[in-house]
Amino acid sequence: MAEPDTAALQASVLHIKAHLSGYGLACFGSFTIERDEITDAAPAGLADRTALLFGNAGGAMWQHFSVSPEHGDGKPDPMNRWTSRVAGEALAVGEGQDMECLYPFGAPVWPFQRWAKRAMGLKSSPLGLLIHPKYGLWFALRAAIVLPSGGQLEDGSRQVAPHRCDGCSEKPCLSACPVGAYSGAGFNAAACRSHLASQNEPDCMMLGCAARNACPVGAEWRYSQAQLQFHMTAFNR
Numbered sequence: 039m040a041e042p043d044t045a046a047l048q049a050s051v052l053h054i055k056a057h058l059s060g061y062g063l064a065c066f067g068s069f070t071i072e073r074d075e076i077t078d079a080a081p082a083g084l085a086d087r088t089a090l091l092f093g094n095a096g097g098a099m100w101q102h103f104s105v106s107p108e109h110g111d112g113k114p115d116p117m118n119r120w121t122s123r124v125a126g127e128a129l130a131v132g133e134g135q136d137m138e139c140l141y142p143f144g145a146p147v148w149p150f151q152r153w154a155k156r157a158m159g160l161k162s163s164p165l166g167l168l169i170h171p172k173y174g175l176w177f178a179l180r181a182a183i184v185l186p187s188g189g190q191l192e193d194g195s196r197q198v199a200p201h202r203c204d205g206c207s208e209k210p211c212l213s214a215c216p217v218g219a220y221s222g223a224g225f226n227a228a229a230c231r232s233h234l235a236s237q238n239e240p241d242c243m244m245l246g247c248a249a250r251n252a253c254p255v256g257a258e259w260r261y262s263q264a265q266l267q268f269h270m271t272a273f274n275r
């Protein structure tokens with residue numbers, strides 16, 4: 039197969055980024071898909087291809103999602119359906135022929151955190167969530183758009199982000215959970231869920247995970263109460 043035209047690809051990528059930016063979804067950088075990350079259920083030919091990672095930080099995406107038809111239609115997985123729709127539109131607008139869109143939901147389970155580490159130079163916080171030097175814990179990954187085979191972008195620069203947890207001696211995130219769900223042994227989802235289900239514990243469901251809220255980094259990017267409640271409800275289904 040012929041190598042894609044770099045100028046045409048750059049133009050296509052600019053359209054895709056602009057379209058997604060209009061929905062509060064930012065491009066967080068690019069990475070290469072490694073062979074051992076491909077599962078049997080994956081579309082063929084993804085190995086060694088460059089992909090762009092898209093996600094949300096703070097409340098930018100919520101402004102758009104919260105007024106979308108998906109948010110109000112009462113059907114399951116509204117944010118996943120909204121994401122698929124707007125990413126599909128972006129590929130159409132950008133004439134993204136021979137591109138694939140991969141998502142952090144559904145099957146197969148793609149290693150989005152590993153990809154974000156490569157694309158953005160991030161590291162994990164003690165909570166398992168990646169921490170960003172500016173947005174703290176208040177960002178998430180929504181889609182990876184895989185460029186055509188052989189497609190390269192001119193701007194392949196990578197930054198290694200400072201890891202804010204290194205300079206955080208008190209680590210308030212580790213002592214804020216009332217049931218100690220975060221420990222050196224990983225995240226105890228069962229303990230968290232049973233606490234969230236107890237009738238006299240409205241705080242995390244109303245205000246968001248106390249451990250995540252305890253982190254001082256990027257506090258100004260914290261999600262709104264409506265967005266926090268939406269994510270907590272989705273987690274606790």
Ligand code: B12
Nearest residue numbers: 142148149150151152166167168178179225227247269273
């Ligand atoms: C399965 C899953 C969960 C499971 C188990 C997590 C686990 N122990 O691995 C459960 C349901 C518990 C979970 C919970 C949450 N999750 Co989750 N989850 C995933 C999912 C779908 C797959 C992870 C996976 O198995 N990857 C497979 C391996 C091979 O890929 P990997 O990148 O190498 O794996 C990394 C993770 O497993 C991670 N990890 C290990 N332990 C833990 C523990 C926690 C709590 C998390 C979040 C990650 C994590 O470390 C690995 C190496 O970096 C990812 C999306 C995705 N496709 O990546 C989101 C994802 C990791 N979750 C995410 C989030 C935000 C959450 C929640 C905070 C949701 C919420 N309420 O908003 C909660 C945390 C609980 C809480 N009280 O709030 C984000 C993390 C964003 C970030 N800043 O890093 C992701 C990337 C989804 C997204 N759209 O951005 N999650």
Ligand code: SF4
Nearest residue numbers: 163203206210211253
């Ligand atoms: S409270 Fe400190 S250790 Fe915990 S996530 Fe935030 S910066 Fe990292």
Ligand code: SF4
Nearest residue numbers: 215230242247248249
């Ligand atoms: S949501 Fe509440 S119970 Fe669950 S891990 Fe966070 S602080 Fe702990």
